[in-house]
Amino acid sequence: MMKHIFVATDGSPTAHKAVEFAAEIAAKFGSELTIGHVLHRDSDIDEMAHMAEAEHLVEHAARKSQREFDVPPASMGSLFADIQSGAETARLITVIGDEILARAERRATDIGAKSVHKHSANGKPANAILDMAQEAGADMIVLGHRGLGRVRSLIQGSVSQKVNLHADCTVVSVR
């Protein structure tokens, strides 16, 4: 176990902790580490306000946007407001996904993980996470126990629950 660790991040503060935990184990055991992200959808834009460092991500995405902003957007909502084209929305979601992965990779490398890979995918988060982890040959999947979702009454997020239920390998849920 722990030859190859797969950690999933949606950009949430809890997923950030999962990345740090996975990187610490990878650093200690010399494991390979793959960081996976399932691209958000239009319907997740409200949830995206919960991302760690959301302001910096908004700034980054606004710089990469084709729109000219009179006033720089202050939130995910105002970044995506008025975008008429589905293609531009999808492009910005990809920009944000790439940046979530790049930041997670930097954090993992800072912690001392030596062999770090990144992978992004489309689709339903739990299925895509299971597929990416299998493709990577992971023997452990690390996730946050919650993500960007807002239903605080849930003890554990639905993605985390599904992955735990269906994975063939060990799943660690970080709190």
Ligand SMILES: Nc1ncnc2c1ncn2[C@@H]1O[C@H](COP(=O)(O)OP(=O)(O)OP(=O)(O)O)[C@@H](O)[C@H]1O
């Ligand atoms: N789009 C995603 N890409 C990569 N990892 C994800 C994604 N969504 C969730 N995860 C992983 O699953 C963990 C738990 O998130 P989950 O989505 O299950 O909780 P939630 O957002 O609080 O609840 P829900 O989505 O059910 O409303 C996250 O910390 C992250 O590790």
Ligand SMILES: [Mg+2]
């Ligand atoms: Mg979620």
